[in-house]
Amino acid sequence: MSEIEIRKSKMVGKQSIIFHNPPCIIAASSVAGKKEGEGPLGPLFDIIFEDPLVGKDSWEEAESKLITDAAAKVLQKAGLKSKDIRYLIGGDLLGQLIATSFGVEDLEIPLIGIYGACSTMGEAMSLGAMMVEGGFADRVIALTSSHFAGAEKQFRMPLDYGNQRPYSATWTVTGSGAVIIADRKYANRSNGEALILIKGVTTGKIVDYGLKDSMNMGAAMAPAAYETIKQNFEDLNIKPEYYDKIITGDLGYVGKNILLDLLKENGYDISGNHMDCGIEIFDKDSQDTHAGGSGCGCSAVTFTSFILKQLREGIWKRVLFVPTGALLSTVSFNEGNSVPAIAHAVIVEAE
Amino acid sequence: MEYLKAFLVGGAICGVVQILLDKTKLMPGRVMVILVCTGAVLGAFGIYEPFAKWAGAGAGVPLTGFGSVLFKGVKDAVDKEGFIGIFKGGFTSSSVGISSALIISYIASWFFKAKMKS
Amino acid sequence: MSNEKKGSVSGVVREPDKKKRNENYNQYVKQVTPTFSIWKNCLKAFIIGGIICTIGQFFINYYMYIGADAEMAKSYNTLTLVFLSILLTGLGIYQKLAKFGGAGTLVPITGFANSVAAPAVEYKKEGQVFGIGCKIFTIAGPVILYGIFTSWLLGIIYYILKQYAVV
Numbered sequence: 001m002s003e004i005e006i007r008k009s010k011m012v013g014k015q016s017i018i019f020h021n022p023p024c025i026i027a028a029s030s031v032a033g034k035k036e037g038e039g040p041l042g043p044l045f046d047i048i049f050e051d052p053l054v055g056k057d058s059w060e061e062a063e064s065k066l067i068t069d070a071a072a073k074v075l076q077k078a079g080l081k082s083k084d085i086r087y088l089i090g091g092d093l094l095g096q097l098i099a100t101s102f103g104v105e106d107l108e109i110p111l112i113g114i115y116g117a118c119s120t121m122g123e124a125m126s127l128g129a130m131m132v133e134g135g136f137a138d139r140v141i142a143l144t145s146s147h148f149a150g151a152e153k154q155f156r157m158p159l160d161y162g163n164q165r166p167y168s169a170t171w172t173v174t175g176s177g178a179v180i181i182a183d184r185k186y187a188n189r190s191n192g193e194a195l196i197l198i199k200g201v202t203t204g205k206i207v208d209y210g211l212k213d214s215m216n217m218g219a220a221m222a223p224a225a226y227e228t229i230k231q232n233f234e235d236l237n238i239k240p241e242y243y244d245k246i247i248t249g250d251l252g253y254v255g256k257n258i259l260l261d262l263l264k265e266n267g268y269d270i271s272g273n274h275m276d277c278g279i280e281i282f283d284k285d286s287q288d289t290h291a292g293g294s295g296c297g298c299s300a301v302t303f304t305s306f307i308l309k310q311l312r313e314g315i316w317k318r319v320l321f322v323p324t325g326a327l328l329s330t331v332s333f334n335e336g337n338s339v340p341a342i343a344h345a346v347i348v349e350a351e
Numbered sequence: 352m353e354y355l356k357a358f359l360v361g362g363a364i365c366g367v368v369q370i371l372l373d374k375t376k377l378m379p380g381r382v383m384v385i386l387v388c389t390g391a392v393l394g395a396f397g398i399y400e401p402f403a404k405w406a407g408a409g410a411g412v413p414l415t416g417f418g419s420v421l422f423k424g425v426k427d428a429v430d431k432e433g434f435i436g437i438f439k440g441g442f443t444s445s446s447v448g449i450s451s452a453l454i455i456s457y458i459a460s461w462f463f464k465a466k467m468k469s
Numbered sequence: 470m471s472n473e474k475k476g477s478v479s480g481v482v483r484e485p486d487k488k489k490r491n492e493n494y495n496q497y498v499k500q501v502t503p504t505f506s507i508w509k510n511c512l513k514a515f516i517i518g519g520i521i522c523t524i525g526q527f528f529i530n531y532y533m534y535i536g537a538d539a540e541m542a543k544s545y546n547t548l549t550l551v552f553l554s555i556l557l558t559g560l561g562i563y564q565k566l567a568k569f570g571g572a573g574t575l576v577p578i579t580g581f582a583n584s585v586a587a588p589a590v591e592y593k594k595e596g597q598v599f600g601i602g603c604k605i606f607t608i609a610g611p612v613i614l615y616g617i618f619t620s621w622l623l624g625i626i627y628y629i630l631k632q633y634a635v636v
Contacts, residue, residue, distance in 0.1 A: 035469060052467035058594040149467055158591035159465045160558050161608060162567025162574050162583050163379050164372070164510075168502050209481070210491025211498060213376055219498040254502050261501075265482040338491075353530075354523050361522025361577070362515035369514035369572035373507045379575050380608055383584070386576060387616040395623040408526035411543060412550065412577045413518075414612070421616050425624035429631065437624040441617040447544045448578060449613065451551040453605070456586040460601055463559035465591040 010133075013235020015202050015228075018347075022197040023132040024184040025348070026139075027078035028304035031070045033148070033174030036293075036301065039282045044305035045175075046073050052149060052174065060098060063147035063176075066297075067092070067103030070143055070176035078180050079188075082107040085180070086137035089124040091115050092145050092296055093172075094154060099145055103176075109141065117325030118221075118250050119204070120144040121177060121300040122344030125321075126201040128181040129346070138183060145176030146295030155214075155330060168216035168254045170278060170294035177300025193312045194350035201346050202232040206327065208340040214333055218255025218278075218291055221324035224341035225251060226262040228322055232345050233268060240270045244316040247307060248343075249299030249323025250278035252292030277302035277323070299323035311350040318349040353407050360409030383414055390418025395426075420444050510571055517566065517573025525550055525577070547578060554579035555586040584608035 012018045030045045037048035047069055054062040067090070075082060088109040092099040097113045104111060116123035124142035131137040149159055151172040157163060187195055207224040225248050233240065240246065240263075251259055256276050263270055277299045278292035303321055310316045322345040328337070368386070371377060377385075390413075393399040399419035403410040410416050424444020428436030442449070480493035528549050532542035557563040563583050567574040574580050588607045592600035606613065630636045 149465070152468075153591060157608070158587040159468060160463075160561070160564055160583070160590050161587035162558070162564045162580070164568055164571040166373075167504050208491075209494040210488075211495060213498075215376075216498065216502060219502060223494070257501060258498065261478045262482060265478045354526055357526035358519035358523045361525075362519025362573075365518025365570075365573045365576045366511045366515040368576050369511045370507065372572055372575075373504065373510055379580075379584075380611055382572075382575060383581065383609075383612045384615045387612050388619045391616065391619045391623060395627065408529055408546070409519075409522045411529075411546075412522045412525040412579075414576060414578060414581060417578055417581070418616055418619070421620035422623050425620045426627055429624055429628050434628060437621055437628055440624060441620045445613075445616070448547050448551065448581070451548045452555070452582045452585040452609070455552055455555045456582070456589040456605065457601065459555050459559045459586050460589040460593050463590050464593075465587075466561045466564075468564070 012200070013231070015205070015231050016200060016235035017130065018200040018236070019129065019133045019198065021133055022184070022199045022349070023129045023181050024187045025179050025196040025198065025308065026182045026187045027074050028179045028308050029070050029073035029077060029177065030301040030305040031066050031073065031176045032297070032301050035148075035171075035287065036173055036175050036281060039287060041281055041302060041306050044309060045301060046305070059147055059149040059153060060094060061102070063092065063094065063099035063145055063150050064103035066147065066174070066176035067100060067143060067145045068106070070145065070178040071104060071107055071141060074141065074143075074178040074180055080139070080180070082109050085109045085139050085141050087112055087128070087131060087140045088143070089114060089127050089140060090143040091120045091124065093117060093151050099147070099150070103145070116342060116344065117327055118146075118294060118296050118299065119323045119325030119342055119344045120296045121303060122249070122321060122323040122346050125179065125181065125198065125346045126203060126344055128179075129198040129201060132181050132183060139186060140181050141178055142181060143176065143178035144296040144300045146172055146174065146297035148172045148174045148295075151295060165290055166215050168213070168218065168252075168291050170217055170250060170252050170291045171282065171289040172295040173281060173293045173298040173301065175295075175297035175301040177297065177304040179304060194314055196308060196311055197349050197351055199318075199347040199349045200236075201344070202228055202235060204228040204343040204345070206340045206342050208338055210338045212336075212338045214328065214339065216254060217250070217294060217326050217339070218252040219258055220326050220339035221341040221343070222251055222255040222258035222262065224343040225255075225259050225322055225324045228343040228345050229263065229270070229320070230266060230268065232320060232322075240268050240273060243273060243318050243320045245273050245275050245307075245319040246270050247275045247277065247303075247319055247321050249276070249325075250292065250294035251276050251324060252278045252294065253284070254291050280306065307348075311348065314350065316350070318347070321346045321348055356405070357407050357409040360406040361412060364409075364413045364415065386414035387418035387421070390415030391422040392418075394419030394422035417445065417448060513569055514571045514573040517570030518576055519573075521550075521573065521577045521579055550577070550579050551582040554582040558583045558586040559590065581609055581612060
């Protein structure tokens with residue numbers, strides 16, 4: 001497999017960037033709820049909260065606490081204080097990003113709030129890597145979160161309402177994931193583990209194939225993943241085998257098959273190396289999560305716990321992390337609009 | 352015997368609605384509206400009342416029964432009080448259902464908390 | 470392009486016209502999205518709905534037994550079913566029943582009561598006036614609005630027909 005040529009410009013193809021001096025993920029943390037802790041990735045999470053309210057009075061405050069703890073944990077793991085961090089880039093699913101705003105208030109780090117729905121982790125890491133490699137920051141935190149109850153209340157029904165969920169419905173993950181992105185000189189190599197680098201990014205466009213089913217998010221987002229992944233292959237002039245794993249955020253069982261079909265139609269077969277965080281985070285049969293996990297937290301906690309572990313231990317060398325987000329609101333949906341989606345890809349490599 | 356009728360008729364209405372829920376993308380809120388309005392229309396055509404008399408709670412308990420009661424209330428009020436009855440009869444006949452749901456739900460909010468799903 | 474099977478992947482990927490592509494995609498998604506067995510769901514709805522109506526019949530008979538007339542017994546039955554369903558909602562049991570029974574819990578008046586109780590309990594955190602007060606009818610509001618409106622509309626027709634001695 002040929003290496004990518006170093007080009008004069010960092011801009012590659014139509015939507016991608018290849019960094020000349022790839023920034024490094026020097027620390028990561030994952031905070032999750034009870035159901036997530038009981039899933040296949042449970043033992044890998046840094047903190048698990050049994051109480052869905054996390055000791056707070058409302059779901060929204062609980063989600064803020066998840067963010068506060070994820071940020072505190074990632075700083076602790078890096079041996080840093082909040083004043084060492086130049087920017088914090090983050091977002092969540094709640095209106096006006098209140099979980100993030102209240103969650104990071106006390107850290108007093110300059111904040112760049114973003115909304116990418118469930119693709120937020122990809123978007124945050126992309127922006128963080130650009131800022132570090134561009135010399136605009138030495139260390140940044142990229143984080144995101146989601147809470148099942150808060151998301152249900154905002155987008156669907158009050159918790160106690162009795163209704164049935166179809167097979168295609170996904171389960172919003174209660175969790176928060178954070179990474180610190182910095183120049184590689186700040187990385188701690190003492191324990192002999194591989195250095196984790198962000199080699200490049202492919203930023204997604206809004207992709208809307210006219211789906212109007214709010215209970216089938218996987219199908220709504222699969223086209224966005226398809227177009228970003230395809231663009232990544234075309235921009236870099238590579239084949240799927242370039243990556244050990246191509247990891248989507250929360251397409252679930254339904255979206256996964258659609259993505260594979262769409263890419264195959266273009267001559268790209270990723271059935272051998274595709275993975276989906278929504279599928280990995282829950283055990284479908286014992287946890288009754290229908291089509292899989294979803295939410296900003298889904299891709300974030302899976303990335304910071306499982307994916308980074310595989311890279312650090314040398315099981316995988318290079319992955320394309322491409323979480324997807326559905327950019328609808330209750331208003332847009334009620335007004336009869338379809339579900340537009342987006343996918344942000346990050347090339348992560350172990351050295 | 353009437354228990355059997357209640358079970359079969361009530362169950363059948365629910366079974367048919369289940370098909371509606373599964374085959375179409377109708378949300379529960381819309382389905383409830385369709386049921387109530389259908390009941391009111393069937394009541395207006397004089398179909399629902401004899402049906403309810405025969406099937407008992409099997410026709411009375413479902414929301415279609417609620418809709419039929421709404422119309423009957425309006426009809427009785429119009430018979431008794433004329434024009435103003437059109438505005439009076441609906442809420443009067445549904446008063447027990449609506450106020451009990453409102454009052455008991457509010458009182459329930461004093462004692463219960465929203466439960467996280469698992 | 471036009472001889473691509475409607476609803477196939479190639480009809481999605483190779484279709485240059487966005488509108489047609491979207492139509493093809495919707496068809497394709499319908500085909501590849503699995504659903505739970507519809508007959509199993511119907512049976513479960515039938516059983517749960519039937520049981521709730523039978524319980525209702527039991528209450529109606531009981532109230533008549535202790536002296537109420539038919540209309541009064543129906544009102545007491547409504548009150549009882551509403552109370553029980555809100556109690557079960559608060560205890561977290563109604564939701565489990567609804568997951569199993571689907572339409573069996575949505576169709577009876579118990580579904581209506583649950584749809585008022587659920588927001589009341591959930592929005593407590595946003596305050597009495599702006600939380601519970603504003604949002605208690607989030608789900609049930611349409612039922613009341615369109616129920617009252619429909620009966621009003623039919624009432625007007627009835628009134629007019631009555632004026633002309635048709636009814």
